[in-house]
Amino acid sequence: MRIALAGAGAFGEKHLDGLQRIDGVEIVSIVSRRLEQAQAVAEKYGAVHATTELDEALARDDVDAVILCTPTQMHAAQAIACMNAGKHVQVEIPLADSWADSQAVLAKQQETGLTCMVGHTRRFNPSHQYVHNEITGGKLNIQQMDVQTYFFRRQNINAKGEPRSWTDHLLWHHAAHTVDLFAYQAGRIVEAHAMQGPIHPDLGIAMDMSIQLKSESGAICTLSLSFNNDGPLGTFFRYIGDSATYIARYDDLVNGKEEPIDVSNVAVSMNGIELQDREFIAAIREGREPNSSVAQVLDCYRVLGDLEKQLGA
Numbered sequence: 103m104r105i106a107l108a109g110a111g112a113f114g115e116k117h118l119d120g121l122q123r124i125d126g127v128e129i130v131s132i133v134s135r136r137l138e139q140a141q142a143v144a145e146k147y148g149a150v151h152a153t154t155e156l157d158e159a160l161a162r163d164d165v166d167a168v169i170l171c172t173p174t175q176m177h178a179a180q181a182i183a184c185m186n187a188g189k190h191v192q193v194e195i196p197l198a199d200s201w202a203d204s205q206a207v208l209a210k211q212q213e214t215g216l217t218c219m220v221g222h223t224r225r226f227n228p229s230h231q232y233v234h235n236e237i238t239g240g241k242l243n244i245q246q247m248d249v250q251t252y253f254f255r256r257q258n259i260n261a262k263g264e265p266r267s268w269t270d271h272l273l274w275h276h277a278a279h280t281v282d283l284f285a286y287q288a289g290r291i292v293e294a295h296a297m298q299g300p301i302h303p304d305l306g307i308a309m310d311m312s313i314q315l316k317s318e319s320g321a322i323c324t325l326s327l328s329f330n331n332d333g334p335l336g337t338f339f340r341y342i343g344d345s346a347t348y349i350a351r352y353d354d355l356v357n358g359k360e361e362p363i364d365v366s367n368v369a370v371s372m373n374g375i376e377l378q379d380r381e382f383i384a385a386i387r388e389g390r391e392p393n394s395s396v397a398q399v400l401d402c403y404r405v406l407g408d409l410e411k412q413l414g415a
Contacts, residue, residue: 103383106131106151106159106189108180109171110143113194117169118147120376124383131159156180160187167217167386169379170194174275178203181218181396182210190217192382197396199274201407208396217386218396224283224339225394226381227374228365229350233341235368237287241345244288247323248340249280252331255309272298272311272327273413274406279337280325281315282402287341288321290401296409302329313409 103126107114110132121127131151134140140152151162156172159165160183167190170180178198184191197220198204211218224230236242255270270276273296285291299310309330315323339350340358347358353372355363369377378394385392 103386104128104130104164104166106133106162106165106168107171108133108156108159108168109173109194110134110139111171114169114171115143116375117171117379118143120373120379122147123371123376124380127383130164131162133159156183160184160189165189167191167382169382174199174271178207181207185210185214185216185218188214188216190382190386192217192219192221192379194221195223196220196274196278196406197399197403199271201403204396204400204403204407208400211396217382217392219382219385219392219394220396220399221378222279222282222286222394222399222402223374223378224279225286226369226377227350227353228368228372228377229348229353229355230283230287230339231368232355232363232365233348233350234287236343236346242341242343243319243345244321244341244343246321246342247280247284247288248342249323249325249337251276251280251325251327251337252333253329253335254332255329271307272309272329273409276327276337277311277313277325277409278402278406280323280339281313281405282399283339284315284321284323285317285401285405288323289317289319291315291405292318294405294409294412296412298413308413315405 121129129147129149132140132144132149133153133156137154144152153159168184170177170193172180174196177193181191181193197207293316295314297312298308302309311327313325341348349356353374355365357363371377381392
């Protein structure tokens with residue numbers, strides 16, 4: 103499986119690290135906004151090609167699939183370009199920053215029949231997989247999810263503290279993780295409400311947001327998001343069920359009393375990004391729909407589109 107990766111920033115390297123642990127995968131091409139960055143990352147991971155142009159990578163006959171870790175605003179158009187070039191594609195979360203663009207990506211996948219997967223990593227973290235197995239095994243029904251997504255951000259920087267060329271977004275990026283995960287664990291979302299705080303004068307985005315969701319099962323979710331939090335960073339999920347309480351922090355899991363739960367046997371790795379990439383590769387090889395396919399996650403973007411209308415009003 104020969105892979106091109108576009109977007110050689112902090113998250114792109116997380117994917118490259120994961121791909122190196124998957125048998126039979128070759129990293130062929132690296133695409134980045136700056137050529138020197140593309141060349142440096144290509145050298146680090148043994149790729150034979152580096153460029154600033156995605157179309158150049160897509161034209162290569164030694165590329166089977168593409169992973170997009172580019173700015174949010176480029177995701178939909180680039181995913182469609184990949185499929186137009188006959189390449190399977192995994193696009194990092196979010197799929198798009200509009201409901202119309204999300205629908206357009208699904209339409210192209212259905213037209214081409216190629217694998218198109220979206221990087222909803224929470225479906226793959228061992229912590230959330232453990233809870234999902236409890237649900238599908240009939241041992242747990244979710245009554246409520248309480249989620250906090252907290253960062254401290256005053257400028258456009260990535261996870262490595264390096265300058266970013268684009269502005270991150272609480273709704274279309276960070277809320278997408280929880281909106282999709284809640285539906286995955288508790289059923290289709292039938293009601294959603296949102297409020298946001300003041301718009302930052304320089305970044306042009308809301309720095310604080312509150313979202314309430316209800317699923318068809320009757321379960322509810324409360325999501326708090328902030329770029330103003332000067333404290334522990336990241337996303338923390340509390341699952342309150344009819345038979346247990348769990349707290350998930352990325353790949354780690356504890357019960358409601360903060361007692362660790364061993365999730366080392368849930369999957370072949372403890373790294374959610376690697377497991378996500380393993381699913382992408384396996385789905386292509388086996389000719390099947392992947393978990394977190396564009397079709398499976400599309401409803402998340404319907405909800406986000408509805409919430410955007412509420413906030414705009």
